[in-house]
Amino acid sequence: QCDRALYSEVMISTIERQERLEVIEGHIVDLIIEGGICYGAILATGEKISAKAVIITAGTFLNGLIHRGLEQTPAGRIDELPAIGLSERLQNLGIVVGRLKTGTPPRLDGNTVDFSKCEVQEGDQPPPYFSNRTDPQKQINQIYCFLTYTNEKTHQAIRENLDKSPLYSGTIKGIGPRYCPSIEDKVVRFADKSRHQLFLEPEGLNSSEYYLNGFSSSLPEDVQLRALRTIPGLEAVEMTRAGYAIEYDFFPPHQISVAMESKIVPGLYFAGQVNGTSGYEEAAAQGLIAGINAALKLRGEPTFKLLRSEAYIGVLLDDLVTKSTTEPYRMFTSRAEYRLSLRDDNAQERLLEKGYRLGLVGQPFYAGFLAGKEAQKHLIEYLKNEKITVIDTDNPGVTPKTITAYAALKNPGIDTLDYPVYAQVATRFGARTFNSLLSDIRYAGYIERQNRRIERQRRLEDYIIPFSFDYSRLIGLKKEASQKLTQFRPETLGQASRISGVSPGDIAVLMVYLHRA
Structure with a gap:
């Protein structure tokens, strides 16, 4: 929050x-x-x-x-x-x-909530900061979120008033988000569920107002309040602002x-x-x-572009331009096919150099990044020289092996907490540096295989398609592919390959023509 x-x-x-x-x-x-x-x-x-x-x-x-x-x-x-x-x-x-269409839930007066009837949801300790620029030693004052649930009385209050809902009266024409439906949608579409979880999220350190995540609604204000007061902890709640839905234009x-x-x-x-x-x-x-x-x-x-293999931003933008959307689009990790490479612990390695070249990353922070890369080299060298004795706990009769601390990390059965050397290097070189290296080592085989796929796909991105390219004159191109390519106007052969309705055969035909051009 x-x-x-x-x-x-x-x-x-x-x-x-x-x-x-x-x-x-x-x-x-x-x-x-x-x-x-x-x-x-x-x-x-x-x-x-x-x-x-x-x-x-x-x-x-x-x-x-x-x-x-x-x-x-x-x-x-x-x-x-x-x-x-x-x-x-x-x-x-x-x-x-x-x-x-999208919606927002009601805001609640925290002074009218009985938090003793809700479950405390504490923040992570230590807090996982979004940015590597945040000092990990920084102390922040965290306040709790709370969890409560709807029940059959809540659902009944909503069902009895669906005729007053713009969603179900046909008033709203816009398409809403699939993955965060309104409370009305939840009650109707998931009628088999006896309850739905709701999070009370504080709006600020010095505010008594709470955002009721999970209760997005466009029902009349009095109906919202009636439904809210059936929920544990909210029996006497007052709204500072009722929820609502909003329709808007998009392109x-x-x-x-x-x-x-x-x-x-x-x-x-x-x-x-x-x-x-x-x-x-x-x-x-x-x-x-x-x-x-x-x-x-x-x-x-030149234009700045991020590939699908480089960043989730690259996945987001590529999805938008090659798939478009008819409903509100959310970026989920499951949309990325190269997730082994798109990790939070290697974000700096993937993107910071680009940010520095663009002038968006200052020299002091960039210098710290370069020092961190150098530290990782020293970390690898240190682990390759340090020996540890590994005991196979699953097979007590097997003679313990003495191997390098680096080689031991390749074994997923090794618990780093069992060997003091790993705690020592995490302290000396930084936990983030050590954990990033650990992921690289343990997933090395999979990452290598993925990198080969990335390289094959990258070669398709090298084929630039002129904006005015006339797809209708291509012999051998399916009619559907011709129509989709004309509509989407992909910038590269790689983009073209990800458009629905364009087959590998169509890409082969297009590649031949681009070779001739």
């Missing part, structure tokens, strides 16, 4: 301190388009803002419509006006527009490149929920890549 108020305060301060950044508050209603290229934006006041690159990160604001019961309120989110006019302008430029992402730039309007970039994704990390990843590539384009430098 993150302290929302503190995060907002820190980010506002960060933005204000950023050199050469001007913040303009206003409502964009149009774009400056000349010769089919985007050169800026136009505010509702008529003021024009010239720019060589424009990035749209409108979230749920484009023609946003909040639903709570049968009441509808135009809004981008609660108490904020929607963005009207921009979707229509983009549609007139030839960009396809779709409609999605199916097969219309952008992996650089996040529109294939239809050069100079225009899209990032976040406007591309059909759902989730904070997904939005942040797209914003990062769009910003990087917009800046690189202005400098006349």
Whole structure:
């Protein structure tokens, strides 16, 4: 969890301190388009803002419509006006527009919750920080989340009022997220379940407000409160804000490149929920890549791309441009085929060099990274010189073997806690460095096999397909493949191979033609 108020305060301060950044508050209603290229934006006041690159990160604001019961309120989110006019302008430029839906749960007054009836959910100790830039010795004040459950009375209160739900009355037309359904959907679709878990998550260190994760709802406010008060610990609860659903416009992402730039309007970039994704990390990843590539384009430098084998961001963007989406997309680890290589303990090794070249990683931190790489070399050398005696506990009669501490790590049956040398090197070289090396050693055979697959796929990425390529003239290409390739306009043969409806045979035909070109 993150302290929302503190995060907002820190980010506002960060933005204000950023050199050469001007913040303009206003409502964009149009774009400056000349010769089919985007050169800026136009505010509702008529003021024009010239720019060589424009990035749209409108979230749920484009023609946003909040639903709570049968009441509808135009809004981008609660108490904020929607963005009207921009979707229509983009549609007139030839960009396809779709409609999605998401929702949010009620916020609760923690002073009215009986936490003694809920299960305490403590945070991890030590906290697993998201960033390697965070000092692992840093002490933070963690506060608890709590777990409670719905019951048959809760479900009955919801079922009795489904006629007031915009989801079931047909009012909502947009498609909602598959993997985080509303409480109404859970009760209807999983009728065999006697209860559903709910997490009470604090909104901040100095706030008494709680976010009820798992109870996203668009039912009327009074129905939400009635259902909530059937839940253990919430019998006397008061809402600080009721849950709601929101419909909004998005642009199916097969219309952008992996650089996040529109294939239809050069100079225009899209990032976040406007591309059909759902989730904070997904939005942040797209914003990062769009910003990087917009800046690189202005400098006349090559596009920055991350392959599926290099980062989960690469998987996310490749999925968007080769599969598009008709429902809110979430990035799950199961979507990645190279998970052995995409580990959190090797993120620096995979990506930090790229960040440094782009100017996004400072020299001091980069120097520390290089020192860490050097330390790992010394760690390997040390383990190869250190001998340990390994006892086969499953076969007591077998004579103990004396082998190097490095070789012993190849045996998954070896518990590193049984040998002091491993605790010593973890302290000396750092637990992160040791654990990363341990994973590399134990999965070496699998990683090597995976790397061969990565190399085969990488060769397909070397075949660049011109944007204007005429697939209809290719003899031997299936009609479905021709239609899909024309619709998606893949940038490489590798992308083409991942489009649904395009077979290996179609790729072989396309490869022959690209060889001739």
